[in-house]
Amino acid sequence: xxxxxxxxxxxxxxxxxxxxxxxxxxxxxxxxxxxxxxxxxxxxxxxxxxxxxxxxxxxxxxxxxxxxxxxxxxxxxxxxxxxxxxxxxxxxxxxxxxxxxxxxxxxxxxxxxxxxxxxxxxxxxxxxxxxxxxxxxxxxxxxxxxxxxxxxxxxxxxxxxxxxxxxxxxxxxxxxxxxxxxxxxxxxxxxxxxxxxxxxxxxxxxxxxxxxxxxxxxxxxxxxxxxxxxxxx
Amino acid sequence: xxxxxxxxxxxxxxxxxxxxxxxxxxxxxxxxxxxxxxxxxxxxxxxxxxxxxxxxxxxxxxxxxxxxxxxxxxxxxxxxxxxxxxxxxxxxxxxxxxxxxxxxxxxxxxxxxxxxxxxxxxxxxxxxxxxxxxxxxxxxxxxxxxxxxxxxxxxxxxxxxxxxxxxxxxxxxxxxxxxxxxxxxxxxxxxxxxxxxxxxxxxxxxxxxxxxxxxxxxxxxxxxxxxxxxxxxxxxxxxxxxxxxxxxxxxxxxxxxxxxxxxxxxxxxxxxxxxxxxxxxxxxxxxxxxxxxxxxxxxxxxxxxxxxxxxxxxxxxxxxxxxxx
Numbered sequence: 001x002x003x004x005x006x007x008x009x010x011x012x013x014x015x016x017x018x019x020x021x022x023x024x025x026x027x028x029x030x031x032x033x034x035x036x037x038x039x040x041x042x043x044x045x046x047x048x049x050x051x052x053x054x055x056x057x058x059x060x061x062x063x064x065x066x067x068x069x070x071x072x073x074x075x076x077x078x079x080x081x082x083x084x085x086x087x088x089x090x091x092x093x094x095x096x097x098x099x100x101x102x103x104x105x106x107x108x109x110x111x112x113x114x115x116x117x118x119x120x121x122x123x124x125x126x127x128x129x130x131x132x133x134x135x136x137x138x139x140x141x142x143x144x145x146x147x148x149x150x151x152x153x154x155x156x157x158x159x160x161x162x163x164x165x166x167x168x169x170x171x172x173x174x175x176x177x178x179x180x181x182x183x184x185x186x187x188x189x190x191x192x193x194x195x196x197x198x199x200x201x202x203x204x205x206x207x208x209x210x211x212x213x214x215x216x217x218x219x220x221x222x223x224x225x226x227x228x229x230x231x232x233x
Numbered sequence: 234x235x236x237x238x239x240x241x242x243x244x245x246x247x248x249x250x251x252x253x254x255x256x257x258x259x260x261x262x263x264x265x266x267x268x269x270x271x272x273x274x275x276x277x278x279x280x281x282x283x284x285x286x287x288x289x290x291x292x293x294x295x296x297x298x299x300x301x302x303x304x305x306x307x308x309x310x311x312x313x314x315x316x317x318x319x320x321x322x323x324x325x326x327x328x329x330x331x332x333x334x335x336x337x338x339x340x341x342x343x344x345x346x347x348x349x350x351x352x353x354x355x356x357x358x359x360x361x362x363x364x365x366x367x368x369x370x371x372x373x374x375x376x377x378x379x380x381x382x383x384x385x386x387x388x389x390x391x392x393x394x395x396x397x398x399x400x401x402x403x404x405x406x407x408x409x410x411x412x413x414x415x416x417x418x419x420x421x422x423x424x425x426x427x428x429x430x431x432x433x434x435x436x437x438x439x440x441x442x443x444x445x446x447x448x449x450x451x452x453x454x455x456x457x458x459x460x461x462x463x464x465x466x467x468x469x470x471x472x473x474x475x476x477x478x479x480x481x482x483x484x485x486x487x488x489x490x491x492x493x494x495x496x497x498x499x500x501x502x503x504x505x506x507x508x509x510x511x512x513x514x515x516x517x518x519x520x521x522x523x524x525x526x527x528x529x530x531x532x533x534x535x536x537x538x539x540x541x542x543x544x545x546x547x548x549x550x551x552x553x554x555x556x557x558x
Contacts, residue, residue, distance in 0.1 A: 024427075025426065028352075173463075204356050207355050214357045
């Protein structure tokens with residue numbers, strides 16, 4: 001009998017909740033406060049995702065945030081800072097969103113609420129026109145921007161890295177992002193060194209805001225993908 | 234000395250045993266599917282994580298039962314003259330240590346999340362072109378994980394009683410209580426949905442308490458069995474009446490002046506010694522003892538081996554502590 005009553009009880013709870021309940025809600029009420037109010041967004045420069053000048057905050061993520069704020073009738077209040085500073089403030093509910101070209105796998109992923117990827121990119125080897133692909137990285141000269149973390153992976157596979165600032169004019173295989181290769185008309189190879197899932201960060205546990213933002217981002221995945229090559233031209 | 238007999242179960246029990254094995258296979262398959270389903274919809278909810286860990290842990294007793302009941306039924310060998318019944322006790326001990334450790338760990342996790350006021354994040358998932366909050370998927374996953382298991386648990390309970398199998402009993406008992414775990418986790422998830430971040434860690438704490446309690450009770454039981462505690466009924470509420478029945482049986486022989494019995498549990502089998510004070514003028518004592526051994530063993534199928542030793546008088550602590558009458 002106890003089992004039956006347990007099962008009935010469980011179903012009752014479930015049913016009563018499905019009927020007329022706006023779940024999830026934010027424990028700190030961020031979405032409700034920002035709607036028709038102010039959305040406090042932290043931004044750290046990381047082109048092309050975020051660009052910060054004296055006059056304005058632009059970039060792919062900044063435009064997304066602007067559009068999201070319009071959707072909920074909020075005015076954006078930008079705070080420029082370093083990633084660490086901003087995410088710390090976010091984790092303490094002093095900011096409502098942080099954009100900084102963040103990717104999944106950031107050490108902050110447990111302290112803040114990350115969205116799902118709104119776009120996925122890859123670092124891979126691309127070939128300028130007329131440049132043949134030897135089939136392996138081993139012993140191969142590769143042009144790469146200094147400081148690109150994917151370089152370490154290319155080195156491990158035996159590539160000889162040559163530093164170059166401007167990869168668009170390269171005469172040898174390059175290590176770059178997939179959307180850059182697309183913009184320069186370079187041929188992508190199958191040699192993918194790293195994948196990046198691009199995300200935004202919301203305060204921890206603010207599930208209503210996160211869900212609203214997620215729905216917004218999901219509708220724009222294709223637009224972002226299409227806009228990316230334009231950033232490299 | 235009588236060897237442990239290869240014949241383990243009477244016919245009726247053998248059927249129960251086959252059925253118990255079948256049910257444990259079902260339990261295993263079902264719980265595995267629940268564990269996979271829950272892993273798919275798991276966000277950062279600690280209650281969900283704890284319920285998941287509990288389901289993962291409840292895979293252990295069926296595995297122990299399925300593996301060890303095979304080993305335990307092997308006939309005695311030159312090396313293991315008493316048979317291998319204690320394989321079950323050893324596995325039971327190991328599993329209960331794991332259960333207890335896991336329970337304490339989960340309890341610590343829940344407590345530290347409460348103390349640090351950690352707000353659990355539950356994201357969304359794309360489903361059929363819709364962005365669905367994961368919490369909505371967790372609730373049916375929890376119902377799925379619990380409801381059938383409760384019924385399987387209730388089916389296993391009487392089998393465990395008839396087979397006098399403690400691992401099976403503990404398993405069935407945990408399954409039976411699974412709806413409480415699932416409802417606690419659901420309350421946690423719903424709490425998050427309503428914006429109460431602490432509901433999650435609190436629910437997780439409750440579940441981990443129940444895991445810890447299960448671990449503690451099982452550990453105690455397994456330890457006491459290995460320390461040759463006198464047999465107790467399967468629900469561990471009172472001494473097994475079998476000891477007194479053997480005692481009375483021996484006292485009923487007219488040639489026995491006094492008797493004392495001690496039994497211990499190895500898996501589902503009972504082993505032990507009886508001491509009797511025979512009358513002075515018996516000359517076919519070995520024959521009488523031989524017959525008595527057979528008749529005592531016929532009292533209960535669990536009595537595998539009992540050695541009857543004639544002694545001049547009964548003394549000792551066990552005798553002093555035995556309740557008279």
